[in-house]
Structures are given as structure tokens and as C-alpha cells.
Amino acid sequence: MSAYTFSSDYHGEKVEALLSDSSKDVSFHSEFKSGVNVKVGDDLLYISYPYFQIPPFGLMLRKEVMDYIKPLFKEAKLSFHQGRLVIGDFQLTIENSREASNYIQKKELETDFFLEPLEVYVKQSPLIEYSLNENLEKLVKELIGFGQGLTPSGDDFIVGLLALNSRINFLPSSIFSVIEKKINDKQTTDVSIAYLKSALEGQYSTAVVEVMNELDNPVRLSKALELLAQTGHTSGKDTIYGMYYGLTLIQK
């Protein structure tokens, strides 16, 4: 009986590279209701069941499989072996898994009726209570590591800003070095750093990619927004706020 090797169903674009570098240390990082984070060198590998979004560093399994192996992560020895993640007796592969696209297509905005559908979710972000600094560099400096959660709201907001920038360049290049410095100085949580690092490389969770690619299609946009808004406690809504904020800047 082959009860030992599990393949994920979907994986993000960074995963193959993460799995194949056996020189890096692997260890258990953190555990959540739906999944676990594994630390690989300075990066994270997120293992969960397919919810509705696949991060660039995410490996998504079916829930039955996740439930079966989840308790092992904390106790078992983790290592890499021939491109597989070894969790005690189990091996996790991406051999039968589909790679998700974590890149946003660069494309001019054709319409401007996206603001209204975004606004609905923006109002649910805790950041709405704060007045945001109009100087983008200062805003980013203030927001990194700011707020509740494992990915503090401010970080999610910045991911939203960067996502919009991946669709249509609008951010001054100085912003990126500000973010890089904050990451290097570990000014926010490991989980946030993983998302921010990916965003700087132009890679985002599929739910973020979907919203950006569908900005001009009202029907598909509202579906994509609904999915993104469900991410985390307020993470999705904070990200939508970041996108919205960027869009208002462009329109000015």
C-alpha cells in the first residue's frame, strides 16, 4: 500500500525551486487551522488544503490528506529528498500537481468602473479608521508591520499596492528599496515577509492575481473580489484596500 507519498494538487511558482534546494535547513514554523508553514532557509513554504487561493510559496493538498499529515509536522523530522519534502515517514511531492500562475498580466486599464465594487470591501478593512500618509514612501514605512494578525493589515495593504503596480506601473522606484530594507531588518512577521518578498518579485497569491487580471470585467471582478475578501480574517480586505488606494492615486 502506498500510504507514504502524497502529491499536492496545486502549487505556487516558487515551490519547485524551494523543494529542490536540499542544502537549506527545513523546520516547522507555525501551524494554523487549515495548514502549516515550514521554514526553508529564509523562506517559507505554506502547506494547506486548496482553499481558494494559492500563494507563490503554497502547496495545496486535499483536506483529507492535510488532516492526515498535519499533526506530524510539529514532531517529525523534516528534510528534502530528491525534490520531495520528507515529513517523518511521509513524502510530499508535486509530481502530480498543477502549477498555479502567480503572475499578473501587465495591461493598461480600459475602464474605471472597478472602484465601486472594491469600495464595498475597503470599508471592512480596519485600516479605514486611520488617515493615511499622502507621501507614499512615508506611508509604506509606517504601514509595514502595522496592525493585527500574522500578516499585519499594513503589510496586506502594501501587497495590494504592489499588485496594482504589477498590472500598471505607477509606484516610484524608491518605494521598493524602502520595503526591501524593512524586510531585511525583519520589521514584520515571517509570514508577511514571505508575501512581501514574493510581491517584490512580481508573484502573488492566485486570488490577488485574479482580481488584478479581471479589473475590467465587472462580472468576473466581483467573483474574484469575493474570493479575495475571504482570505484570512481581514487580510483580503486590507489587500483590496491597498489596490483601491493605488487606483485612486492613479486617477488623480
Added chain:
Amino acid sequence: MLQTIIKKNSYQDSVVLMLLTSKLNQLDEVLRVSIMMGTPSNIDIFRASGFDTPELSDASSNDMVIMLEVSSEDDKEKVLSIIDEELSSTQDSSGEVEETINSWAKAMKKAPDASVALISVPGEYAALEIEQALDNDLHAFVFSDNVAIEDERRLKEKAHDKGLLVMGPDCGTGVIHSIPLAFTNNIRKGKIGVIGASGTGIQEVTTLIHRYGQGVTNAIGTGGRDLSTEVGAISMLDSIVALNDNPDTEVIVVISKPPAKEVEEKVLNVLRKVDKPVVTLFLGTKPTFHEENLYHAYTLEEAAQLSAKLLAKEEVVYTPSPIINLENKPTGKGIKGFYSGGTLAYEAAFLLEDALGIEHGSSPEGFTLKTDLHEVIDLGDDMYTKGKPHPMIDPEIRINKIKSVVEDADTGVVVFDVVLGYGAHDDMASALKPAIVEAQKELEKQNRQVNFVSVLVGTDEDPQGMDEQKRILEEIGVTVCENNVQAIRTALNQVGATLDLLEKDVKPKQASDLEKLPETSAKLAELLTEDPKIINVGLQSFTKSIIDNKADVVQFDWRPTAGGNVKLQKVLYFLNHYTF
């Protein structure tokens, strides 16, 4: 007064933190509370909102910071204990921390009187672990598969020479002195000893024995290849002799696929020398007679029933469970068998071949049986499980198969098994239910009738709750059968076919050319008469059945040595065992 609690490297879902915050806010003792990760920005916020304590400077980005304002020093302890309780209840950890056992030396030190190693490491590493178990004078129960057949023979010979037994490789099921191991049901303790070269074969026979009101002493799995010419039934023969000598065992059942002629002769030669009544089942061969005290069964149901009748001193005649009449006739003529149990699939296939006059062995790869109309698939076959858990754990492959019925107008009856017991899915009936209901709806739209017939393999003592599984299936119109034979006969009846089951005369027992049986080793005798003390090498979940049944088990946290390089491990093993 202000209190700062810093949980180093603590990660909690924000939902957990929100619930904790709101719970703390409801306490009279708590005036203010704020919980955030200790990032520099958040520390600024804490300070700005008046939560400024010296401890705050110790927090870093990956720490959880809980800031509290409580009314007095006395309240502090109470609030702290509530926080600890809340946070620990959200962790999955089982509590006690024990020393990790990651070597045979540590395992043997922890359990010096261990008798069995239960080995479930990936196949490529299994041979070495079996060898180490034998070197430590342990019997080996080997769940792992993909062990080279040369290794299997060599290790079984080594075991035999030491008076030990290797059960497996690829042994999915076993009951040792009433302790269920691996994928096994909870079976009443009784007087029937079962030896089987097939996992679900043992499960079907032992659960039926349980339902007939009897029980088993031991159910020994030998692994599917034990009766091959290469291995020569080493484990089977040792087990037969041991059960014959075992004072608690009164009837012996032997189950196997038909072995090579010379191996079959070897096994029968020993069985004909055994004093106790024996029932044999060589799956797929249709015996035409019994021998005195040596009964030849055709089906798993018959093997179970005859053994129970022998024990109860009833007339040894097979009465199959009745065909169930289904009101709605199916619109198609084809029978589809979607099995998670390999032996059940195999039995279904040969029964269909027999009833429908299909030539045996002509089916393409991936099918146990395949004709234009009918098919039987063992979904636990490697071909389907590649990169996926076994279908007894994971319903997905079967869900897809059940859904595919909608596309095939010829299908009249779908037969599937639901196997209960340790290791299996904890609610397979509910997992398959939506797919069946969806298929039924679609079929109704097409004005088609397909009947769903299932075999429930389990006992009332299994953790899943047999009655509840039955109820869930019946509620959606699935016909739940007592056993596989009943399911197949019911299905055949739906498409207008019948299975002939022979009445068999009892002939005198053929002579054995053995003068006497070999002796049972002391170690093997002990294995069958005492609760095993087990070292579990591999899948931790296998400790559950052992602990539930109050036997001793030590978990060996196995991991590949030498970076998983098997060649290098073999070299290391050789060096460790070389006597200069």
C-alpha cells in the same frame, strides 16, 4: 496596572486572537487588552496608546504580544491562566513530551521485552529495518511494500532459522493474540486462527466470523508473495504449524490466491498432517469436494461460515446469504465493481467470471475484470494510488468512478465496498454519499435506473460505528450487503444471471507424506499466546489500535539514515555488524 505577556515565536490565527481579545474584554478584572504581533510598528502603537512597559523592548516581529491592564495584582494570575488555557486549547499537540526514540538501541532499551516490530517505513528502506528487527530477536509485521522478492526470501529464511516470523511485506492486516495491527477491525477474541496472504481477505473473513458470534485467536498475514515459488510459503507453513500447536486455537482457516502447483502441494501436505479442522480457500479455484477435517471453500463467506460451523459443531454446509430483491430493475445490464479492497475485487471478478462464463485472466492492466459490459477495479492498485493515499483512506478516486456512471448508459448495478476498522477513513459512507446522490439525480434526468449495492466490511466494535455507516448508505437508497458474495449475487440477479454454488461431498483426507510436523519455536509459540509488545517503526497512527486494546507499544521515530541513501545505509549496516 499594566501587564505585558510576550509569547516567543507564537503564531495564532487572527480568529483565535480575536476570540481571545473579546473573551478577555468581557472579564471584570480586565480594563483594557490589546494583542498584536510585536513588529516595530505595532510596538509604536502600543506605546502611543499608553501600553508602555520595559518588557515591550524584548518583543520581536515574530512574537505575540499581549498587553493587559488589570485592576489589581491578584487578578493578574487569574487572567494569565485564562490566556494559557485559551491558547493551549487551540494547539493540536497531545501534551506529554517523551524522549524521541530514533534508533534500534534506544527502542530496545525502552522496551527490552518487545516481541514484535511493526514496520511501515517506505518500501525502499524496509528490508534493512526488517533485518534489524530480526537481529534484535523480534518478529516482524511488515506493512511496507515494494521490498525486493530476493530480500523477502532471504529475510524469511533468516527469521525461520531464528524461530521468528516475518508477516508481510505488504501485510495490511493482522490480529496477534487479539490485538489488531495496521488496517484491521476489532474482532472478538475466540478460537479460530486465520492465516492469509491477503489483507482484505482476512478482514472479510474475520469480521464475518465476528458477526457469526465467534472470534479469532490470531489472524496472521503472510504478505501476497509468500506462496510464490521464490519464497516457498515460509511464513505460511510456520504459521500453520504454530496455530496447530496453539492451545487456544480450535479451527484454522488458510486464505490465499492460488499458489504455484508445487507450493500448493507443499502447503496441503502440511495441512493434511494437522490435527485440527482446517478450512482452505484458494481464491478463484472452485473446489468440487471437501476432505475429512480439511474443507475447501470457494468464497470468503464460505470460509468464514464453515469455520464458525466447525467450531459450533454444526453441520458443515455452506448456506450463502440470500439474494436481496430490489424493486426497481436497472435500465442497463452492466455490473461495475469499484473496490478499495484488493481481495474483495478479486473475489468479485472470479464470481462474475464464473456466473457469466467470462474467460479468466483476459482483462487489461488496471482492471481486475473488464468486458464490454462489466468491470471490476481494485482502486487500491498502485496504478490508481500513485501519489495518492489508499482509497480506504481517501474517497476521491471512488467519487470520480461513481460520478462516471452517469456517462455510461450500459451500467445497471454499481457494487462497492466500505471497509471499516483501524487505519480506514472515519466516515466513508458520508464521504461517498454526495457523489451517489448527485449521480442518482443525473440518472433520474436521463430516465435511467442504476442500483447501488455495497459491502460493509466491519464489526460493531469498529471505531466508525457499523450501524451508522449502514444507516447513512441505506438512507440514500444503497443496498447494504452482509458480505461480498451476497453483493455479487444480488447484482447478478439484477441483470438476470445466477451464480452456481456447488454442494460438496466430504471425501477421505488424502495422505500426507510427512512423518510428523516440524516443531513450533518457543518464540513463535509465545507470539500466539501472549499480548505482543510492539515497537512501531514508522506510521505513528498504527499505535492507536494497539493502545486502544491496552497492549504495549513504543514509537520508533524512524527516518532515513545516511541522508536516505539506501546503498550507503547498507554499507553502514554491514560495518556495524562486521565482526573483526
